[in-house]
Amino acid sequence: MTEATFSKSEMMIVAAARALEGQGVCFVGVGLPNIAVNLAQRTVAPELEMVYEAGVFGARPSRLPLSIGDPTIVTGSTAVVSMLELFGYYLQGGLIDVGFLGAAQIDRFGNINTTVIGPYDAPQTRLPGSGGACEIAINAREVFVIMRQSRRSFVEKIDFRTSPGNLGGAEQAERIRREGGWKGRGPTVVVTDLGIYHFDEAGEMRLDSLHEGASLEAVRETIGWEINVAPDLAATPPPTAEELRLVREELDPEGVYTK
Numbered sequence: 001m002t003e004a005t006f007s008k009s010e011m012m013i014v015a016a017a018r019a020l021e022g023q024g025v026c027f028v029g030v031g032l033p034n035i036a037v038n039l040a041q042r043t044v045a046p047e048l049e050m051v052y053e054a055g056v057f058g059a060r061p062s063r064l065p066l067s068i069g070d071p072t073i074v075t076g077s078t079a080v081v082s083m084l085e086l087f088g089y090y091l092q093g094g095l096i097d098v099g100f101l102g103a104a105q106i107d108r109f110g111n112i113n114t115t116v117i118g119p120y121d122a123p124q125t126r127l128p129g130s131g132g133a134c135e136i137a138i139n140a141r142e143v144f145v146i147m148r149q150s151r152r153s154f155v156e157k158i159d160f161r162t163s164p165g166n167l168g169g170a171e172q173a174e175r176i177r178r179e180g181g182w183k184g185r186g187p188t189v190v191v192t193d194l195g196i197y198h199f200d201e202a203g204e205m206r207l208d209s210l211h212e213g214a215s216l217e218a219v220r221e222t223i224g225w226e227i228n229v230a231p232d233l234a235a236t237p238p239p240t241a242e243e244l245r246l247v248r249e250e251l252d253p254e255g256v257y258t259k
């Protein structure tokens with residue numbers, strides 16, 4: 001399969017879906033996480049229990065939900081409860097394996113901004129805000145992030161910390177999680193349209209896999225800090241024909257997520 005047979009966005013969605021292999025319960029964030037998690041349930045994680053903020057646990061949507069409140073998320077679900085019960089009993093109860101989030105900005109320690117671009121009291125752009133993202137970031141056992149990569153999004157200092165990652169580093173984050181009674185261990189995977197990142201012992205992002213068609217030069221040009229690169233940097237396997245069919249024909253035939 002050659003580079004021209006799939007887009008950067010399709011590669012990103014497929015790589016993010018594959019990261020969910022072996023996971024049990026996933027809290028689905030809005031935007032790109034939605035299509036990635038639904039693809040995972042159709043491929044590498046058929047038994048995945050999808051949780052949506054509106055109050056649905058164990059969703060098996062017949063089509064890609066348009067939002068977290070789309071009635072299709074009730075299809076085949078295990079339970080439909082209030083948001084209060086979902087967050088209080090399921091998320092804060094420690095029943096979520098992975099929280100899958102998107103972001104407008106992210107820093108080297110996986111802290112996420114979805115609130116404002118610019119000063120909070122006089123922003124250049126006001127973003128959707130936290131919703132349940134902060135609680136997911138704190139209480140899910142681990143956090144995956146999917147987002148397109150640019151110098152505007154991968155920044156040295158985020159404009160607002162909506163959802164904590166590893167704060168100022170792993171040592172500080174571990175202490176605050178322990179003192180605050182947070183359930184999760186923070187971000188573990190970041191998937192972009194250029195590569196796949198994990199976090200080192202210091203809690204800092206490290207490039208572990210480069211997508212087909214991407215280059216280290218492109219990665220470094222689109223990150224606001226000097227990125228750590230794994231010594232055994234891998235090449236991300238390209239999408240299969242079936243993965244692309246599912247994305248293009250079943251999940252996103254209008255190309256909302258992939259164009």
